[in-house]
Amino acid sequence: MGQPIDRKARLRIPPHHVTKQPPFERVHNWDEVYHGYTPEPAMFEAQRCIQCPAAPCTKACPIDNDIPGALAFLELGRFAEAAKIFRATSEMPELCGRICPQEHLCEGHCVVGKNAKPVAIGKLEAFVSDWDRKQRGGFPVPTPRTENDGRVAVVGSGPAGLAVAEKLRMAGHAVTVFERWPRAGGVLRYGIPNFKSAKSIVDEKVQALRDGGVEFRTGVQVGVDIAWDELHAYDAVFLAHGAGAGRRLRLDGEDLGHVSSATDFLVRANLPAEDLPEEMQTKPFVGRSVVVVGGGDTSMDCVRSAVRLGAEQVTLLYRRTEHEMAGREEERRHAREERVHFEYLTTPIQLLGRDGVVTGIECARMELGEADESGRRRPSQIEGSNFVIDADAVVVAVGYGVDPEMLGPGSGVVVDDWGQIVVDGAGRTSQPGVFAGGDNVNGADLVVTALASAHIAIPTMLAHIAEVVAERTPAAG
DSSP states (O other), X not given: OOSOOOHHHHHTSOOOOOOXXXXXXXXXOOSOSBOOOOHHHHHHHHTTOOOOTTOXXXXXXTTOOOHHHHHHHHTTTOHHHHHHHHHHHOSOHHHHHHHSOTTTTTGGGOGGGGTSOOOOHHHHHHHHHHHHHHHHTSSOOOOOSSOOOOEEEEEOOSHHHHHHHHHHHHTTOXXXXXXXXXXXXXXXXXXXXXXXXXXXXXXXXXXXXXXXXXXXXXXXXXTTTBOHHHHTTSSEEEEOOOOOEEOOOOOTTTTSBTEEEHHHHHHHHHSOGGGSOGGGOSOOOOOSEEEEEEOSHHHHHHHHHHHHTTOSEEEEEOSSOGGGOOSOHHHHHHHHHTTOEEEOSEEXXXXXXXXXXXXXXXXXXXXXXXXXXXXXXXXEEOTTOOEEEEOSEEEEESOEEOOTTSSOTTOOOOBOTTSOBOOOTTSBOSXXXXXXXXXXXXXXXOHHHHHHHHHHHHHHHHHHHHHHHHHHSOOOO
């Protein structure tokens, strides 16, 4: 700290890689793939950071993590101080370090990465926040300096909802979180497989919030178990119910047995029965051969879960090439290591079945033409290229949207044509005192962008609550 940086010398430091479970071992368990850094290799890896004055890594982070500042402490073994920097801008650096697509964000903008492997920012963030959490015996508890009179309802307990709950509780307000699933955590629990991030991290986060006074009411659906009239009794409401409605293929045969959405498949595959509604408490059927349709990280979660459920042959269908895939290269690499077969430039035509159960998929080959509005080359079907892939089970993982029923009747909240909540630049919805952030505003996106969305709304919510409390507080004298 404060010493001159010999950047040329640092560029000569070789990368210190994190060890991971070998494929033949990990396909038989649901544990995290990566073992994580230990202190000495983490310190050496942090020394590869050349402390760029412009910090492009920080600029590429949706929540503006001070990455050079944290790594400067980390390389000296001052782990608590490094963790404090990450926690200053992130309510859950343990999770962001594990599941952020760093190659597109901080690491993708790392100057070291221009001529070598970028600094392993994500895995260093996960290491130092894990270390800090273990030293503390859990996540920091949101303890307010003084209690205030505001009452806040948060709908949804994913990343945006938990971030708002934490910050508003730290401001001294009473916070109640409503979650439709049996346990709190939202997408962090029900959407991310254990082999990417252990559920124990979510458990500890929720427990820290409970210890700080946040109330969680699970198994509660807005508009069904709690009416909007009750929500409007709170001084502020934050909507963070995500975008968990799986999109359909709209093909013949999609309603056959053993055809499932990614959400249904993943939650039943990855969670114990006691964490699920009664109708979802059985493991998904995979048989010998599973086909997953899609090309993002969720499809990788599905194929890798199918392998762990015992399927002998797992195939992914994607209509473009790997170059156009939106997900993480690391996830695709792990899937290939686990012997998942990729069929690129392939699209499903119809699902085939017998006796009401899927038996295969008729597919066609594709070719790429000019780029579309997304910047990716548009696929078109090659005539006469149809073929059939046998399948005992099919998983549809072609994206998510906002469930239109999640708001329930009587919300009065304006949504767009996609069902996403319309907000202004400060997270306000069309209803006074009702705010929103996360995937139900942005569409299915990243944990870190959900946090960023929450961070935008929090100051506005605090100001609104202060006004409401002041109006109902009798004037002194």
